[in-house]
Structures are given as C-alpha cells and as structure tokens.
Amino acid sequence: MNLIYMQNNKKFYFILITSIAFIFQYIYNNSGYFINTISETSEISNYKPYNFKHYNMSQGAKCIVIGGTGATGKHLIRELVDSKFVQVTSLVRKEDPSIQSEKLKQVVVDFDHLENYKQEFQGKDVAFDVLGTTKKQAGSAEKFREIEMGIASKFSELSKEAGVRSMHLLTSTGSNPNSFFLYPKVKGEIEEKMKKEGFHYLSIFRPGFLDRGVGDRWIENVLIKVMPSVKVSTLAKAMRIEAENELLNSPSPNTVKVYSNKEIFEIAGEK
Template sequence: MSNNIRAIVIGSTGATGKCLIQELLSSNRFSKVTSIVRKTDDTLKNDKLEQVVVDMENLGAYKELFRNKDAAFCCLGTTRKIAGSTENQKHIELDYSSAFSKLCKEGNVKTMHLVTSQGANKDSWFFYPKLKGEIEEAMRVDNFDSLTIYRPGLLDRLTKDRATFENVLVAVLPSLKVSTLAKSMRIACEKEFNEQDSSFIPPTKPVKIFYNSEIYNLAK
C-alpha cells in the first residue's frame, strides 16, 4: 500500500479541524500534512505535520505552499460572536475559503473536501445557510477534479465547555460527533487515490455531497 498522499488543511484549530489533523496524521496513507494557521499548536508533534503561520488577509503570498499537494481540506468556520459581526463572519468564512480554494486550484490540487452545513443554499433568505451555500458555490466554480461537500446537521464538539443550550440540543436532536465527520473525510479522500501508487482516481461525478447518514455510514 502506497502512503504518499500530501494534504493541505485550513481551519485546523476548530473542533472538526483538530480531529481531522489527528485522523490524517494517524493514517499511513498520508505522507505529509500541511496546516495553514494563524498560530501554531504546540501540542501537535508529528514528523508528518508542517504548521505554517500565515497572514490570512494575504494568502496569495504563500503560493509555494500549495504546490505538490494532492488533497485539500477546508474546515473554516466561526460565529458572529467571535467574528464581531456578520460582515466579519462572512469575510472570514467566504473570503478566506475562496482564496484557499483558488490557490489550491492554481497549485493543481486534485481533490477538495469542504465542510459546510445542513441546509446550505446560496439562494437562501437566511444568513447562515446562504453563507455556507456561497462557499460551496465558490469552490464549485474552481472546477476541481473532485469536490466533496460535507453537510452535517448538529455537530457534537465533544468538549466540556459546551453551552447549556448545546447540551440540550445534543441530548434531544440527532447529532454527529466531529470525530466521526473527520474520520469520514479522511476515508473519503483515501478512496480517491490508488492504494498501490497513490495516483489520483478521477471520479465519475466531480461533485459529491454527503449528509449526516452518508457521513456516519462512511465512518463505520
């Protein structure tokens, strides 16, 4: 089995991104994982991991990072509270994701894996699903050989600092653990590369969308 898939990740400091990094590092199919960050995580120690501190407002200055990569993962996400306003939230999620996508395409990355959310729709009247839909559309137009979109419903972040309302929602509504989502992303990506020589296998459909049930079943 060949272990020469080279990945680049943005959004690795969030709950899903952290789990994804661990999944990629623990897999013998991935030889190198480049994580684009604002600040390095000193708790992550692995010879396969390269953490690169960048200026997110000027991602175009780091084109070299996107060369010689096979797969890309986008787990970017924030909240209006953290961002300070809906305008800033849109800037962080849409503009950064779009810049990341375009640089990946220019660098000849074959496959993109994007996390959005259930209900994502660029034509929605509501801010959040519209934003997620616009991010999806931005990556669609970049025409990757393969684009896999993950639209999970309620995500269980598996943290002790969850707000009370989060605990209530997780208890009464169907939820998906971020670790399950991360595992499914890793598995879906591995399936796109030949086990013998890690060559990319062109899909019959360039765009795939996975919802909760598909994500869960893939991670089994």
C-alpha cells in the same frame, strides 16, 4: 372565562412560536450548528471499499488544510497524521502544540494575504477546508462573510492554481446561497464557489448538529440530549476516509458529491 382562556392560549402559543424561531435563528446565525433529522438527497454517492488499482498512497500523497485548529480540524489533523498521507500542511494563525508529528507542518499565515504563501500549496494532492467561525465570534455579519467567504475563496483558488486534485469541504446541513439565514447562505455561497473551480473531485460534507464533546454552550447542552448529532471525531474520520477513497478509486473528472449525517456515519463505519 372562555375569553380569558383563549387569550392565555394565544399568549402561550405566541411565546412558544417565538421561542422556537429564536432558537433556530440563534443556531444559524451564532452557533454555526443546525439540527439535521432528514438526510440530504442531492448527489449522494454510494461508498465503495478501497482498491489500490489507481493510486498508491505509499508513493507520497500530500495534503493541505485550513481550519486545522478548530473542533473538527483538530480531529482531522490527527486522522491525517495517522494515515498514509506522507505530509500534512496545516495553515494556522497560531501553532497547536497539542499535535506533534514528523508528517505535520504547521505554517503560521496571515489569512488576509494568503496569496503570499503559494509555495505551501505546491505539490499537494488534496485540500481540506474545515474552517468555521460564527457571527458572534466574527463580530458582525459583514466580518463573518469576509472571514468565511474571503478565506475559503482564496484557499480554493490557490489550491486549483497549484494543481490540487481534490477538495474536501465542510459546510452545514441546509447550506444554500439563497437562504434567508446568514450562516447557511454564506456556506452555500462557498459551495458554489468551489464547484466553479472545477476540481477533479469535490466532496461537500453537510453534517447536522455537531457534538464537539465540550458542553460550554447552553444551547448545545440542551440540543445534544434530544436531537440527532454527529461527533466531530466521526466527521473528521469520514473526511479522511473519503479523501483516501477518492485517491484510490479515481472517480470521473469534475465529480461533486454531497454527504450528510447518514452518509457520514456510513463512511466512518459507524452506522
């Protein structure tokens, strides 16, 4: 009897551990979401209120965005067109008709040949990279890396070449170029690439689980109920505020700051 009980217990724990491992692997490699319960501590800045001593945005700050038609990107574009930025250029595969503004310029591009659109980077003060896909959407690990790293690298290089002052990058909690998992590994590699570009200012947003407001993925429906999360609208608001804050307060050159859940809520004023 005890032997049967012990065997059943082993089976139970084996199934439990396997299930947990499967869920985490699914989140990393397919969903592009990771659960963040502890705030990152590397190079976190103290958020400061605006002052207009260094930069007057009414003079004409302009920005360029990739990923503007995605879940976070849509909210970011709305934030930017409602802000003091005078021009918002969004590089897209297909125009998004749901967002209309005189400030917004949607440019349909071939992301495999982003270098053909150098003119769109000229005169921009700020760049945002909120591009994101998954291994499942890309079709393979190789294609995922090609899309994520390839496009981000070219976007970063063209931004720097054009004299863009600051870059604001969306990755994920756990991003690490040495990670065992595909998603955080590639995101970590993108972070390192942008650090090497030497922008005047680089902010890296590493949110935890993203609440897109659309429960069309079963894993999201389960996790959103039990795990800490960040709404994509809150994330977009924080990115816009941080970009304005950098222009207005002018930190030291080559500043790199990393934000995770706690700081994202603080910047957005949603503590």
